[in-house]
Amino acid sequence: MTMDADALAAELRSYGISVEDLSVDEDALRVTYMTAFPGDTVHHPEIGRACNALIDLQEADRWEPTRVEATVERAPGDVLGRWHVEPEWFERLASYELSETEFSTRVVETIDHASETSTAEDAP
Incomplete structure (x- = not known):
């Protein structure tokens, strides 16, 4: 079963994720959320809450895994970073x-901090 975008956003919000935008298509679930921890790095426990929401939905047969592409913002338009999860x-x-530790490690390894991206692009 695949949930619609509004239902998915509501589920993520129930896990404390401040969803700003969410879209679902055949290729991916794309979510932009406002972090509650606007530091220099993406907050790993916040990623965990988002993933746990989706894992719980999958276990309840309410969501069919798809690629998840997340954008984390400090404020509207101020991207802190991005991360993703593969459906596999x-x-x-x-x-x-796959153990929970292996799953978490794979997700954390996908984090791309905006400062890393802008530094690489700004380099001569």
Whole structure:
């Protein structure tokens, strides 16, 4: 089962994720959220809450895993970073082929901080 964007946004909000924008298509769930921790890096426990919301929906057969592409903002238009999750990671976690630690490590390794991106682009 695939939930619509409004229902997914409501579920993420119930886990403390301040969803600003969310879209779903056949390729991905794309979410932009306002972080509650506007420092220099993306807050890992906040990513965990977002992932846990989706894992719980998957376990309840309310969401079919798809690629998740998240943009984290400090303020509207002020991107802190981005991260993603591959659908296979959700599926392998559900079938116990991937541990929670391995799942988390894979997600954290995808984090792209805006300062890293802008520094690389600004370099000669």
